[in-house]
Amino acid sequence: MKIFLDTADVDKIRSLAETGLVDGITTNPTLIMKAGREHKQAIQEICKIIKGPVSVEGIGETAEEMVKDARVFAKWAPSVVAKVPMTAEGLKAVRVLEKEGIPCNVTLVFSPAQALLAAKAGASYASPFVGRLDDVSERGMHLVEEILQIYELYGFKTQVIVASVRSPMHVTQAAKMGAHIATVPPEIFGKLFSHPLTDKGIQQFVEDYKKAESAAKAKK
Ligand code: E4P
Numbered sequence: 001m002k003i004f005l006d007t008a009d010v011d012k013i014r015s016l017a018e019t020g021l022v023d024g025i026t027t028n029p030t031l032i033m034k035a036g037r038e039h040k041q042a043i044q045e046i047c048k049i050i051k052g053p054v055s056v057e058g059i060g061e062t063a064e065e066m067v068k069d070a071r072v073f074a075k076w077a078p079s080v081v082a083k084v085p086m087t088a089e090g091l092k093a094v095r096v097l098e099k100e101g102i103p104c105n106v107t108l109v110f111s112p113a114q115a116l117l118a119a120k121a122g123a124s125y126a127s128p129f130v131g132r133l134d135d136v137s138e139r140g141m142h143l144v145e146e147i148l149q150i151y152e153l154y155g156f157k158t159q160v161i162v163a164s165v166r167s168p169m170h171v172t173q174a175a176k177m178g179a180h181i182a183t184v185p186p187e188i189f190g191k192l193f194s195h196p197l198t199d200k201g202i203q204q205f206v207e208d209y210k211k212a213e214s215a216a217k218a219k220k
Helices: 010-017 029-035 039-049 063-076 088-099 112-120 130-135 140-154 168-177 186-193 196-219
Strands: 002-006 024-026 054-057 080-085 104-109 125-128 159-162 181-184
Touching: 002 010, 002 186, 010 039, 010 186, 024 181, 029 039, 039 054, 039 063, 054 104, 063 080, 063 088, 080 088, 088 104, 088 112, 104 112, 112 125, 112 140, 125 140, 130 140, 140 159, 140 168, 159 168, 168 181, 168 186, 181 186
Parallel strands: 002 024, 002 181, 024 054, 054 080, 080 104, 104 125, 125 159, 159 181
Antiparallel strands: none
C-alpha cells in the first residue's frame, strides 16, 4: 500500500520525505490555508520534494471551470493530479481531463454509488473520506471495503485513496483491506513508527550495552 501525506506544510513534507516512505501528497484548499501559503508556490515546492503524485484542488463549480483550473495546475508540474469534487459536473470534468492525460482524484466520496460513478468516469483515483463518516456515526472503513469489492468485481483501474484518516488504525485497516493508498496527516504518519515496547526495548539494550562495556573494562 502506498502512503501519501495529507498536508501542504512544506517543512513537514521535506522532513518526512527523508524517511523514503512518502509516495505522494494530497492537498486541498483548507490544507493550503492552514499552511499559510500561496497555492501555486506551495505546490511547485512540494512537487520538487516528492516525485510521486501531488493532488491539487480548485474551487470551480462547473465542469468547464474545473477543466480550466486543472489545465493550469497540470502546467505547474508533471506530477500534478487534479482533485475534482464528486458531483455530476466533477465527473464530466474527469472525462475530459483523463482523455487529455491529466489524472484526476475524485474527492469527497461518501458512498459506494459515488465511487462506482467515479470509476465509470475513468478517474485515476477516488478518495473516500473515512474520518468524516466516522464523525457522523457511519462506518468509514466499511465504505472502503465496499468500494474495493466493486472495483475488483468489475476490474476498474481506479485506485482507492483512503482519506480523512484520523488514526493509525485507519491505516492498518486500509492495508488489510487492500486499499491502494492511504493519505495520512503528518502527525498520524509519525505515530505509525512508534510502539512503547520498541522504546522500552531500545532503552534496555542501551543500558545493557553500557553495563557489558564497563564490566569488560573492569576485568582488564
Ligand atoms: C484528502 O484528500 C482530503 O483532503 C483529506 O483527507 C480530508 O481530511 P479531513 O476530513 O481531516 O479534512
